[in-house]
Amino acid sequence: MNHKIDTILFDLDGTLINTIDLIVASFEHTLDHYFPGKYGREEIATFIGPPLSETFGRLNPGYTEEMIGMYRKFNHANHDDLVSEYEGVQETLDELYDAGYHMAVVTSKRRDTAVKGLQLMNMEKYFPVIVSLDEVTKPKPDPQPLYTALDQLGRKAGQALMVGDSEHDILAGKNAGTKAAGVAWSIKGKEHLESYSPDIMLHSMPELLNYIKTPNVK
Template identity: 65%
Template structure:
């Protein structure tokens, strides 16, 4: 429920993949397709789950620094070709964003995706109207958990960390919020599991997105 602490929140920063839109099947399939091309038979679904969160450049550098561009091209080609078929919505997201928008909250996306792909997902799910501010990997030198992308979003929203909460499905989101000085909310539908996300001590754990309205003291 609303407390003195949450009354001052006027800005909400959202991760995109696995938080607002269900891209998990798409991401996993894209990684498995890529891994099968370069490391046949070596990787299964449970193996590539750990790849979710950081930018592709970091994941592929850790695998083979000499083939980052090649693997990234393979991944993105498959990802774009299958995007609309494998992306779906999470229950309660659209309703929550509608209430937040009507109540005058400042909303932003902070993602490690490329901007064009992020906008594609938002448009597919009909959520683009809620976000005038989208900070992608294209606009920053450092990515979550570094505070740079969150601070850029706050700057564009004309807000401050003390008035904001970061909502996300990975440790990069929670640590990013903590490093920036915002409140943090984890989502229990994280592909890495509720317990994993809870171990990073978000201020609140959302069992479904409408719980964010309860946390802020707003009517559903």
């Protein structure tokens, strides 16, 4: 089916690169300091998606910046050891790039950390536009980050697809007027994402190629 999609916006963590072990370990390190033994992996999974300021601000008002600092120090120190690639992502990005699709990363993490992950996975060349927490005032699920990316790419929402591992990505796509794709390898679980009615659920990244199927869109 041809959806006339010529633009793909990707979330980064848990979608393009496997940072789940790093994120969970960073949360565990921080939360165990402030709330020893209180939060396990299952609860931590529910914290993934929103900006750290939102999560820590809700859990421990008054210590938000301190907790963010502890999280980021651990995260940066352990980044390269705990980040890995998802099977089929690089090959899919290669095909999309060669076919002339317009691509951007839209993430709720800081720009320096996002760039660090893209550099580690040799994915920089695919993404002339990176919209991070540093470029917006309203993170996903608000449409502002997607609008920012589309504006920088010079593309329209009606011909774009947002791909992500969180309900924030799916809702942001719906709010911005793009198509929305969930990824079944999300730590939150396929069923959780399906409850937000994405246009497609990807079980592997190469399935994206079959969904958009618009060759030579340059």
